[in-house]
Amino acid sequence: MRVEQFDPRTDEERLRACHEMVVAAQPDDDPNVPPPSLPMVRGWLAYGFGGDPQQCWLATAAAGTPLGCYVLQLPERENRRNGFVQLWVAGGSRRRGVGTALLAHAAGQASLAERGLLMGGARIGAAGAAFATAVGATAGLQEARRILDVGPALHARLPGLRASAEQDAGGYSLRRWPGLTPDELVGAVCDLYSALQDAPHDPAYESVVWDPDRLAAAEHRSVIQGTRDYSVAAIHDQTGDMAALTQVAVDPAGEPGWAYQQITAVTRAHRGHRLGMLLKVAMLEWLATAEPQIRQIQTFNAVPNEHMIAVNAALGHRVSDYFQSFELPVETALKLA
Ligand SMILES: CC(C)(COP(=O)(O)OP(=O)(O)OC[C@H]1O[C@@H](n2cnc3c(N)ncnc32)[C@H](O)[C@@H]1OP(=O)(O)O)[C@@H](O)C(=O)NCCC(=O)NCCS
Numbered sequence: 578m579r580v581e582q583f584d585p586r587t588d589e590e591r592l593r594a595c596h597e598m599v600v601a602a603q604p605d606d607d608p609n610v611p612p613p614s615l616p617m618v619r620g621w622l623a624y625g626f627g628g629d630p631q632q633c634w635l636a637t638a639a640a641g642t643p644l645g646c647y648v649l650q651l652p653e654r655e656n657r658r659n660g661f662v663q664l665w666v667a668g669g670s671r672r673r674g675v676g677t678a679l680l681a682h683a684a685g686q687a688s689l690a691e692r693g694l695l696m697g698g699a700r701i702g703a704a705g706a707a708f709a710t711a712v713g714a715t716a717g718l719q720e721a722r723r724i725l726d727v728g729p730a731l732h733a734r735l736p737g738l739r740a741s742a743e744q745d746a747g748g749y750s751l752r753r754w755p756g757l758t759p760d761e762l763v764g765a766v767c768d769l770y771s772a773l774q775d776a777p778h779d780p781a782y783e784s785v786v787w788d789p790d791r792l793a794a795a796e797h798r799s800v801i802q803g804t805r806d807y808s809v810a811a812i813h814d815q816t817g818d819m820a821a822l823t824q825v826a827v828d829p830a831g832e833p834g835w836a837y838q839q840i841t842a843v844t845r846a847h848r849g850h851r852l853g854m855l856l857k858v859a860m861l862e863w864l865a866t867a868e869p870q871i872r873q874i875q876t877f878n879a880v881p882n883e884h885m886i887a888v889n890a891a892l893g894h895r896v897s898d899y900f901q902s903f904e905l906p907v908e909t910a911l912k913l914a
Pocket of ligand 1: 602606662663664665666667670671672673674675676677678697698699700703704705706707708709711712
């Protein structure tokens with residue numbers, strides 16, 4: 578088996594090999610949602626989350642057949658002792674030690690970058706979770722993925738949900754925009770992203786602080802992915818502060834009818850005014866005209882995140898799957914080689 582690093586920004590052939598492995602195994606690995614499109618995988622492999630460096634490696638058999646791949650994110654600001662790894666093995670090459678070999682390889686790279694802990698995640702019940710347990714990883718936080726069915730039944734409930742939320746949301750105005758963050762809102766949007774710091778997370782994970790450079794990197798990834806992005810914010814009338822934000826992305830290259838909830842956050846000073854519900858209702862009203870083909874919206878919440886889950890449950894989200902975060906000391910993973 579050869580394991581070679583490649584640049585997903587320029588190496589279309591290896592990028593496509595990774596994407597094809599993910600798509601082919603989707604019915605086994607993650608059957609309740611459509612597979613990611615090539616532009617989505619390109620964006621994540623090439624640009625990651627907020628511009629942090631990452632490495633992509635492809636494993637091939639002697640004849641050049643792709644066996645597996647991994648992406649290792651090596652953050653440079655927060656999480657400087659952690660490496661985030663996602664690995665995939667081709668459906669026909671599983672249970673032959675390829676995954677274990679790739680994880681040990683990733684540990685070697687993480688060690689060179691002076692990381693002490695590998696972090697990753699997998700769907701509970703899927704091969705990834707069994708694999709993580711088998712290699713000795715420790716289970717951390719659980720996340721639930723919920724799906725909202727969008728259609729006439731939901732749209733009929735929106736006026737009532739809006740009226741109820743508005744009773745507690747006096748003194749706030751809504752502002753919405755498509756695409757990139759307008760220049761005058763960049764600082765406020767960074768603050769809203771940073772407000773996620775107090776959302777539940779694993780103890781070893783350091784929450785990230787957002788600044789304009791990091792936001793620009795994340796938005797550059799969205800441009801590369803070609804998503805259509807929608808943002809709705811609540812502005813506090815008295816101070817002009819942005820109090821809450823929700824964002825949804827639509828992937829034109831993906832399965833028609835699906836949309837992806839991004840952040841929903843309310844800053845600490847403005848919680849308790851039902852702004853989360855108000856913004857989500859306003860977003861659904863907007864999408865009904867801007868993206869009338871949407872039939873499902875998926876969203877992820879940490880299992881302990883009661884307030885966000887309550888909003889999603891009231892809207893009608895149903896749980897599709899649970900995901901588990903895992904961590905493994907680099908030292909332990911090195912010994913798997
Ligand atoms: C998880 C994954 C990478 C494992 O790759 P692999 O090459 O099959 O892994 P290995 O052959 O090295 O398996 C090592 C051990 O993990 C356990 N394991 C792996 N897959 C398993 C499964 N489907 N069911 C039960 N145990 C499993 C077994 O104990 C296995 O040893 P054994 O085959 O001797 O019993 C692969 O299934 C995959 O690509 N899944 C989708 C993506 C993913 O979830 N990645 C991991 C999270 S980042």
